[in-house]
Amino acid sequence: MPQALAGIFTPNLIPLDRHGEIAEGELRRYIDWLIDHGVHGLYPNGSTGEFTRFTVEERRRIIQIVCDQAAGRVPILAGAAEANVKETLIACELYHQYGATAVAIVSPIYYRLSPDSVYAYFKEIALNSPIDVTLYNIPMFASPIDVPTIRRLAEFPRVVGIKDSSGDISFMLRMMSAVQPIRPDFVFLTGWEAALVPMLLMGCQGGTNATSGVVPEITRKLYDLVQSRKIDEARTLQLRLLELFDAMLYSADFPEGFRAAVELRGFNFGIGRQPMSESQQVDRNALQKVLQCILHDFGFVDPPGGGCATRTGNMNADRISQITAQVIDQLRQKGVR
Amino acid sequence: MPQALAGIFTPNLIPLDRHGEIAEGELRRYIDWLIDHGVHGLYPNGSTGEFTRFTVEERRRIIQIVCDQAAGRVPILAGAAEANVKETLIACELYHQYGATAVAIVSPIYYRLSPDSVYAYFKEIALNSPIDVTLYNIPMFASPIDVPTIRRLAEFPRVVGIKDSSGDISFMLRMMSAVQPIRPDFVFLTGWEAALVPMLLMGCQGGTNATSGVVPEITRKLYDLVQSRKIDEARTLQLRLLELFDAMLYSADFPEGFRAAVELRGFNFGIGRQPMSESQQVDRNALQKVLQCILHDFGFVDPPGGGCATRTGNMNADRISQITAQVIDQLRQKGVR
């Protein structure tokens, strides 16, 4: 049922408690909030969801919680990549039982495989999975899936779509050009919201976009604006979303900037699994103040105490000027200035 | 007059004679043909025009011929990069006298310079050029010009726009986001027609697109379709243009595939300056047959003798099947089969 795979899917961040364990209650509350705020689907165990930093058992538990909490309100695209074909197929079976709509499978990680090996890997999965499979191409982290390979894999009915996080719109068009003649129903999702509007305009059915975990209202609105062909409004909002996206993406090691942002929406995401140096923790606090200003511009949160300094788009400068503004404010409150 | 820099500019290929010298007559005929077929402007001495393979004197002569032949019918964006700031400024002076509308200057080549050096280089030019300057960003060949540097350079009135050949639509949006608040008149041109439609939809004023030197009717039509917001038609044509673009771009060392294609439109482009191995010459012939089939689909040329085999998008395979089809046809004509 590939139609289910359209619209904005949130690549779920996973809240942890102060021991670094999955915070189930907060995760369930977060899922409800996302659905209430308009996302079309959920995508747990993706890169944003730090799937490689959880154990096999934890990855299973995450899918179980998400499926259970969503309870059919929205489709679930479950990240199912494991150590090898056999383990991945076990995950496919389980996630099918849990009620996932489809699985998304990244090409093998760590080694950089040739197209033939990528093909052979997905072919095994395509032939044996009990659940629809979405290819997941993220060449910055895993073996790339090239156009001829996607074309060959599209011959398997089980392979129903691709989620591409390359951000390369020419590549997206090449994929469409190669696949649509033989599989008009094939789903193309983009994982790169810096290009969400043009990707949707050129024919993507939707996206798996980490910003939708922070500002689901905006990412959803972008989608709706494109659907109604309000291109100028969509473009304006795209540029504003881009500022937020870049701030979260480039100012901390992924996905810590997104974790810092979602906390501003009223969730407790706890201590991340990837340790931070002291200077990184200081940077995170400064980043969070700038993010608070951006989210305030959208009307979602109050500004930080001391107000918001003018932003320049240069995050290092912005962090410093924002912190300076707040220090001055605190001094003022204490009567020092 | 930056408004002049809108629409489709053709990055001029340069016809050579059988000695490898500039074929002035053919060049003048080609310019007329391009203007007659609807391109909005000409862009000589760009990468497509192989500017690095000509001497200083030849580069000057090319601009002189193009300006003379265009005779004010269309604006001329003249590539003016030379060995250093001083030499580049001499070219700016000359091209201004020749009647060019603006110059396009690639950031320093060979060495990979830091953003600060790229800034310092263009600043000198911006302060001293008698003619409007367009930055030319082509990170695959020359030092990249990053967003903060473009933002800083946009403060100089002489810098009126950027031609970007990265093909990265997120980068284009980031540039617009950084520059438009301080320079609403700044011109953004894309040099990557694989993404021409989405780039135009997101706010580019036009493009410098090598396909317009081969199928000016199509590149121009794409532009017009976007202007009239016929997005579905534009998308369909974009995919067809992409097939041609990829065939020309990836099947021979750039820009030989474009030279092979333009010959099919009735021009004699002679012997290229970059020598070819024997196998490359064989490949070029095979490529030209496939290109003939693609151009035939557009209705511009007759099919090759023996007709056109079905194309797969895999150029190696397509070349072989096309050649096979023709060999069989020749055998048939000779009564062998």
Add this chain to the structure above:
Amino acid sequence: MPQALAGIFTPNLIPLDRHGEIAEGELRRYIDWLIDHGVHGLYPNGSTGEFTRFTVEERRRIIQIVCDQAAGRVPILAGAAEANVKETLIACELYHQYGATAVAIVSPIYYRLSPDSVYAYFKEIALNSPIDVTLYNIPMFASPIDVPTIRRLAEFPRVVGIKDSSGDISFMLRMMSAVQPIRPDFVFLTGWEAALVPMLLMGCQGGTNATSGVVPEITRKLYDLVQSRKIDEARTLQLRLLELFDAMLYSADFPEGFRAAVELRGFNFGIGRQPMSESQQVDRNALQKVLQCILHDFGFVDPPGGGCATRTGNMNADRISQITAQVIDQLRQKGVR
């Protein structure tokens, strides 16, 4: 006891049975063979050992088997990277109990982390591991560990060395230059035998070299020749080893070429975990014939039936000419020619 980490360590390939499960008997026989043929140590759960393709439980079992079978005859450097710091520390504890000499830990995989994050990750491990830790730098597959980070990590006594698989000798010298003033005992191992002789000459204490799993006699001899400063002999042997290394490395997706080679030494390595396409299986057979010829030149195995064609260093050509030679031989035997 860092002195233990000197010499040639074999990054253990893992034999599988026809179901793809660990072939314990064959693994034990292989370990004995390696030790008997002169390797100084064993390095299971490295990239050559396909650690990412096994489950947590399998990785543990591999270390248990290797430690048990080696039984103190040679030191064991155990790959201990798991999904996160906590899981990695559990592996450190276990491998310490199993009797490993030290662990080797690759920097976090999948995400590309900043130097600060790499530092924070290893710092946690350095502070809590009960067993000596060797950093493992393999920038082609995992987040790079840069020189300043190594310098900072060398301040922790638990961090006793680095295994570098970048193959960059200037980088190796930079590390030595940065670390040796504060930690003269720090161990530098190279994982890139294409440069084994120069790396050893410039001060590496040894290497973790996949060729030693195929031709332990040769890799060991290279080491001994450098120790006795027989530079010309070492250089000649290095060039011969390079031919074998390149054939195994570049002719199949890593580490399948090494698996194909070790089978020629009399081991049954079974079906690999990464599926192969049909054409890859044909290629593997052809590769194995060429490898047999190279190993025959070293005197380790008989030539393939039909003898060995002249090699050119171009593996594609060599595979074809080798297969052709054997087909002709078979035809001859059948009286066809």
Add this chain to the structure above:
Amino acid sequence: MPQALAGIFTPNLIPLDRHGEIAEGELRRYIDWLIDHGVHGLYPNGSTGEFTRFTVEERRRIIQIVCDQAAGRVPILAGAAEANVKETLIACELYHQYGATAVAIVSPIYYRLSPDSVYAYFKEIALNSPIDVTLYNIPMFASPIDVPTIRRLAEFPRVVGIKDSSGDISFMLRMMSAVQPIRPDFVFLTGWEAALVPMLLMGCQGGTNATSGVVPEITRKLYDLVQSRKIDEARTLQLRLLELFDAMLYSADFPEGFRAAVELRGFNFGIGRQPMSESQQVDRNALQKVLQCILHDFGFVDPPGGGCATRTGNMNADRISQITAQVIDQLRQKGVR
């Protein structure tokens, strides 16, 4: 006479006057100084010599001056790459007349050519040059020359060697392995002194090393130590040279750091052709102080006023601490502290 191409060749920096024009007198004085300080040859019009920033006429004049001033005392390897084959051959003719020993030709710049095109380019030159040709491989700036292409080009008697600036010792060994069986006289020079000692130990006949333009005594001594197989001494000196090399290479856009250093040896190199921003000029001054300290450690120059702060290998930190040390010293001299 390829034997002439052995030892340390200095890639000539070109002194300019305050107008940015070639300072002929200073260039002649510099050439004498280099020869007097032991370099085996000169290599003008290389990357260090900023050949792309000069005009055709200036490049010719540089070779003329260098050949004239050297007057047969040392061999001259003249960089002869021009815009295309025809222009390059004109340079070959001229430099032959000027008395150059051989030419070095970089593969075509700007465009990234396929191996076949690189081959075709050099083949034309090999067949028509009146002077011996050295290939120049510098993949960071120009189209790479791969091993099979070098192997094919080594069949032309006119091609007598290769200067490789990749710094990749495995690549160097692969070249030797491919070429020496058919051309035992082929010369291998390394342009990467960070690996000079291991490259020489593995069979390079010499190097074209920019450090020899700053500390010719040291680069030459490294060569001599390797010739006499004093490996431990050579290694120690290599690490010291590496510190200087890295400081010059990574602390300013190439080759400005080398220009800043050579001034400390008593030459006036004037204003460079690539403009510098204000912050770059400040950085250059700070860098020069650190370089003065490094050169002082070698005994070549006096320390800067205020003495030398301890260096850490982190140039940013070193620049700041060095400047701080000197400011404190100046304050002390003025009685402020």
